[in-house]
Amino acid sequence: MECRVLSEKPRRASVNDTVKMSLLCEVDGSCPLCRRDLVVKKNKKNVRVFDVAHIYPLNATDHELAILKGEVRLSNDIDCEENFIALCKECHKIYDTKKTVQEYRQLVEIKKEINKIKELSKLWDRQTLHKDILIVAEKIGSMDERSLDNTKLSYDALKVSDKKDDTFGILNEIKVIQFILIFFVPIKEALKDLEKQEKAKSTFICSQVKSYYAVLLMQDFRQDQIFEKMTEWFMTNTGIDDRSKSEVLVSYFIQNCEIFSEC
Known part of the structure; x- marks a missing residue:
């Protein structure tokens, strides 16, 4: 029984390149927490230096379940783009290991603004203005x-x-x-x-x-x-x-x- 528990691994999200690029564009290529560039030049090539973070944790610990109890969730499906955000690797590590309610709320508000802009873009296409x-x-x-x-x-x-x-x-x-x-x-x-x-x-x-x-x-x-x-x-x-x-x-x-x- 003990061996089976040790062999279990946390479920990880499978995020394709299209979604990653969409998330990168959402934050204008900068980490929304520290403003570091999420794409850098290395050997004359553009290299992505960001992670896709779950705003509400995918494999929530007991501590996370406790501190986030009653908090707003951006989607019922935790493993979806509405709950993803692009963060630099350092901010992602800190957020995943030392998560606080304040940081969670900050990312929720950032993503809400992003979602508003995306929804506006869809509506924008249907809103015209007379050429004259x-x-x-x-x-x-x-x-x-x-x-x-x-x-x-x-x-x-x-x-x-x-x-x-x-x-x-x-x-x-x-x-x-x-x-x-x-x-x-x-x-x-x-x-x-x-x-x-x-x-x-x-x-x-x-x-x-x-x-x-x-x-x-x-x-x-x-x-x-x-x-x-x-x-x-x-x-x-x-x-x-x-x-x-x-x-x-x-x-x-x-x-x-x-x-x-x-x-």
């Missing part, structure tokens, strides 16, 4: 200082402070306020011009923006993250390669009640 928003973006870039001075919005019209929360950040708030003051009127006029070409075109664009904002909100992103994702979304869907133009457009839709508002 590019016309509006081009108008922003073509305006000179004199024309901008003549179209500035008054401070009395600003409501950004009523819409933002503590997650938006003071730097984002300052940037958005400045963009709104300078560009709100020109963008509004450009959207009106689109409306003259085709009825309800600007309304359709606004509804698309609000729809994508709702997708981000359902994924429980913070306001600073929403601003970032909306900016990337505009750039991807319109071909705008100037990030500041995209941020100007997002700022307009914050002021115009498509995002960050119930109006």
Whole structure:
């Protein structure tokens, strides 16, 4: 009986190269705990120097079962990609041998954020933006200082402070306020011009923006993250390669009640 116990080995996960590369991309090639590179150059070749770690342990010890009792699990199937994360070998060893509830919760939160981004990517493919928003973006870039001075919005019209929360950040708030003051009127006029070409075109664009904002909100992103994702979304869907133009457009839709508002 004793010999049989000694011969038993802990069950180990079988992870193929596709899953490993997916996990590596999830963490942008860096260990999420210590930020070490997970791929290094050796003899002019790229070498993977990471392990696939189980967030909730595959072969939990009595100690691990006790400290993780009642803790959130990312999946009912412990041996699946939802419960995997790429860690450098040193962090993996420490995590496996000296696991704490705090470290477990940290990895759970990291993986939750990763899963949110992955889910967003799937939804992103189904969320489009009317190509004519590019016309509006081009108008922003073509305006000179004199024309901008003549179209500035008054401070009395600003409501950004009523819409933002503590997650938006003071730097984002300052940037958005400045963009709104300078560009709100020109963008509004450009959207009106689109409306003259085709009825309800600007309304359709606004509804698309609000729809994508709702997708981000359902994924429980913070306001600073929403601003970032909306900016990337505009750039991807319109071909705008100037990030500041995209941020100007997002700022307009914050002021115009498509995002960050119930109006």
